[in-house]
Amino acid sequence: MKYIIFITVLFFSYSVIAQEEVYSNTFVRIYNLDGKKINKGRIKTISKTSIELYLKEETIEIPLHKIGKIKTRRSGGNNIAKGAIIGGGSLALVGLLSGDDDKGIIYFSASDKSMMGLIGGGFIGGMVGGITAIFKKADTYIIDANKLNLERFKEAMTISE
Incomplete structure (x- = not known):
């Protein structure tokens, strides 16, 4: 009996949901x-x-x-910012986790490597984000009220x- 009630409730709830856009x-x-x-x-x-x-x-x-017009998707600057954050953050983390160098002629501490990774990765990530923004297809709908x-x-x- 409980299965019949369950199936009936499921059937009626499905038809209600189907009416919504x-x-x-x-x-x-x-x-x-x-x-x-x-x-x-x-x-x-x-x-x-x-x-x-x-x-x-x-x-x-x-x-x-x-409403004058509606554009779909985010702007290209959003791609650039996300690329810079992802690239800079990941390379900064790699630089930090690689640790300090041994003492020698060229010596970088973990924080130095992290800073270089942040700047370099941010720049490269921003460039990649800019390239992806070129291929982003945003549609524009003219509404004009x-x-x-x-x-x-x-x-x-x-x-x-």
Whole structure:
């Protein structure tokens, strides 16, 4: 008997979930009609008159009349910063873990190696991040406070189940 109840509850909960629209987990940047960035985050909901975004556990609602265009994905500077942090941090850790050199003509302490790794790795990582930013495909949707354009954006962001 308990299996029948479990299957019935599972069946009804599945049909309820299927009624909700699910949006892609794409990061978007929203610009006003003058081209100035006004908000950024991940899409929570898209209605006919506004877009709700998640950003740092906050929900932000942007009314349609303020939306000029929407760009998907993060900017190229984000790639450069992540590359610099990853490259610099990892090479600094390698330099620190390699320890002090033996006394000799050229002597580097672990902290010296760590600093060189931080600077060199940060530079190289930033360059790699810049190269990856070139190949990043960010889509731009022109909304211009138009309901039809917002509806097209909504269709593009909706995941079909």
